[in-house]
Amino acid sequence: MASGRWWRGSWAERDQVERVDLYTRQSLYVIAALMNGVLVLGAQPAIDGHPAAYAAFAAGAVVLSVAGGWAMRDAIRLYPQAGPVPVRSTAVLVGLAAVAVPAASALPTDLPQAAGLVVAFSLAWGLGGYRDQRVAWATIVAVGLAAWLPGDDLPTAAYGLLAGGFFMLTVRLSLWLLDIVVELDRGRDAEAALAVAEERLRFSRDVHDVLGRRLATIAVQAELAATLAGRGDDRAADRMLEVRSLAHDGLKEARELARGYRAVDLAQELDGAVSLLRSAGIDATVAVDGLPEEWHEPAAWVVREAVTNVLRHSRATCVEVSYADHVLAVRSDGALPAGGSAGAGGSGGGTGLAGVRARLAALGAGLEATRDGHLFTVRMVLP
Structure with missing residues (x-):
């Protein structure tokens, strides 16, 4: 999974994969923060009678949201690998959750239920992206306990477990789709590289076919011209002129190869082969x-x-x-x-x-x- 400085650079400077990566990350962070924010705002009636308890609840929600975002970032970086699971971010989130659950139980009015859901949702968002099945099952159990223990309310626990499971699924599906986009981009790059390699191979074969044939012809004609010249035969000059003509033809064909315009004609190839062999x-x-x-x-x-x-x-x-x-x-x-x-x-x-x-x-x-x-x-x- 892409793990570069995704927050740098303007939107216009990014390619399509970087845009999808940025959109996926920001969407997950924003939705996770909004869910905890809704729980905090929904508990505002407690401000009138218990302002200190509400302030502690809100502060705890912010801390858990930050810890969940940290763990989610590490999960995104690790995906699609299953491990090793990053220790620091996971330990911090789990430790805060372990402290927050009994602390939430001591809150007055309806704050324990809301605080339990904040803990459950933070765990779901933060740890839901890990592919290690042991982590996934442990997260589901932790989400259920966090939603149930503070308020000892089964409906709230059921809601927290269902919502937490949905959030884990959302994170996994988002990372799965992002990974598909990354793999498709890598496949496109590999296809382009293969096309370049194939074109180079084609060009090398054409050079071998064309220049090899011309050089072989030149060698035969030059050898014949040398033999004729050694005998004092006037036809040696004609052979050398033919060598020059062959050299010019070879240069022309090499230029056509470089431009990619050359086509091979069977009739011309047969005529040239017969002429060369008879020579x-x-x-x-x-x-x-x-x-x-x-x-x-x-x-x-x-x-x-x-x-x-x-x-x-x-x-x-x-x-x-x-x-x-x-x-x-x-x-x-x-x-x-x-x-x-x-x-x-x-x-x-x-x-x-x-x-x-x-x-x-x-x-x-x-x-x-x-x-x-x-x-x-x-x-x-x-x-």
Whole structure:
């Protein structure tokens, strides 16, 4: 339960939870004080014949109200925990009540009944918010005795017990509702934090997919250009120009990612994959007719990651991308021996494939990576 400096700051400076907290606390304090105030004002006829006794009764009511408010404050701070029950405020209130009950019995006229109800109501308001069941039952017994013993009047005792029980229930329900508001606010904050974390994860995966693919392409083209330059082949300059173009495209895609505007197009991804693989001397074939349009973008994720893995972790000579029977498959030969390269194992447990698998799982699709000798296959299984 909120326990900060709730009395500081203007109403406009508080958020909704702080306003509910302040309203609940002040309502409980005010109602508790008003109930004892009504009892004191109702006993005013005793002023004429017994002014000193009435003054003592009124002073005692004020002291008990303050002690009850102190105990209630500690109960609010402790809620929703059941314990440990604060000792000082509870002991002061119970001690004052133990002294007030026999003192009330000595008052004249109808003051004993009113004084007994003041004691009973102070106990009910002050201790009613504690969730410890032992404290709750002890409070109910104390409320009944406090309402009955001073005046030895059963109707007054019954009224005090019923009213005291109602006051205890009021305090508990008020604190329960306040706790729900606090928990809802915490849940909203947690939801916002999760949304931020999810967006960061999405962005990191997109950066991995886009920049990883571009960097792999640049590496292949640069290696080819170096080989051509070593042979004195004039085509090396064209390859380096292509590397520059790829670098510009990668920078553009990175900027689009930062703005959140980039969408993945399957046709472009397939064309780029075929061009890249053929540039690396790898034969590539594509046959994805019949793939549902709503699955084009997820399929593009799979193709991008699978082709990136082929370039990084295999010595493939042929790659085939196909779709049939609700399965998109990317098959490649030349898989390195198990343990020979990160991500080349038969389980397909690389971080890139794991990220794509998680994204597909959110859409209801699955991702499988299997190895059979030198053949490595990545499958996207549609629901």
